Amino acid sequence: MTQQKSRSSATTTLRALAMMIRPVNCLMMGFAVVVGEVAILGGIPTPNQLVLGFSVSFLLTASSMIHNDVIDLEIDRINAPQRPLPSGMVSRERALIASAFFGITGILAALPLSWIAALIAILTFASSYAYNTKGKRLGIVGNVMVAFCIAMPFLFGGIVVLSTINVTVAAFFLLAFLSNIGREVTKGIADVEGDRTKGIMTVAVSSGEKKASRLAAAFYILPVMITPLPYLLGNLGMLYLVIVAAVDAGFIYSSLSILRSQTKGAALSVKRQVRYWMLLAMVAFLLGGIAK
Structure with missing residues (x-):
């Protein structure tokens, strides 16, 4: 019985995290890097560039999405009480651990590409967390911050393949x-x-x-x-x-x-x-x- 409860809890947590990362958003951000790579090359990048470029953006987006939900927990109790955190599907602590895991993994995935790619990954990671914690209270300034993070994958794609845009x-x-x-x-x-x-x-x-x-x-x-x-x-x-x-x-x-x-x-x-x-x-x- 205890094992069944444990499995059920783990399944619920994984399902909650899968919802929190907004898979469509993550896929679009990963795809954006691929688009940037193809647009600047005028052709298909190497498998290494495709897979790692996509993965970096996907993982960093997943990290930011979960962190955003953690920061917005009290607001979501009003605006969206059905979401995983306010509904109790997953704990705040587990969500933070998952966010850190995705973020660190995304940065590590950028290291084989180039030091510039890794630096951009770190800056994007830091910028998204700054927006989640402080930027969203700054009105239009916060809007500009999050839009910059969302648009960065296109520039990142150019950096991955040619270190330019x-x-x-x-x-x-x-x-x-x-x-x-x-x-x-x-x-x-x-x-x-x-x-x-x-x-x-x-x-x-x-x-x-x-x-x-x-x-x-x-x-x-x-x-x-x-x-x-x-x-x-x-x-x-x-x-x-x-x-x-x-x-x-x-x-x-x-x-x-x-x-x-x-x-x-x-x-x-x-x-x-x-x-x-x-x-x-x-x-x-x-x-x-x-x-x-």
Whole structure:
């Protein structure tokens, strides 16, 4: 009986951690490194570069996601009581151990790539923890911090393969950076009740949901002005342009959606949409890099 309880507890903990790392987010961040590698090479990187580059980003993202939930425990008791930590599926102590394990493993995975890659991994790890503990209380400054961490994998991909970046990778970095500032502002609209209770000064808390929606929409529109650059400069071909046109349409749609309604449901819907547009943008850059 004791063994059964122990196994059941371990299974529940693993299931909780699997939920907390947000597998889709981790996969997208790992995929972002691969996209950066392909875009700068114009071809397929070595298996070592592919596997290690992907793994570093995946593991560091997993670490940050769990740590974020630990820091947000009290807020989530209000905003999302069904999540693993507030619901009691996993203890705070076990979550912290798992976060540290993923973070250290991610940094170690960067060491065989280059010392620059390892340094970037360490800086990204530190930046994400700084955001989770202090940055999210800083309003738009915190939004910029988390957007920078999310966009870093594209630059990291360039560093992995050539220790440099090109215009295409820089354009994708800006696309991810700007759109994720908008996504974080939108998240603040959805979480305004809990954030106000905890004194977290998001744009929605300090200036109201309406003004926050306008700012979010602006950051969704800015990438639309950047996406043609890789094609116009001859770095990516027509296939990229066709796919990225759908991405642009998606960002415009999300901008109009958040301007039209600032309810929690509407904000959460737009937040999900932007993740899909980013995934489609990664496909555009990936196929554009291979087929140029």
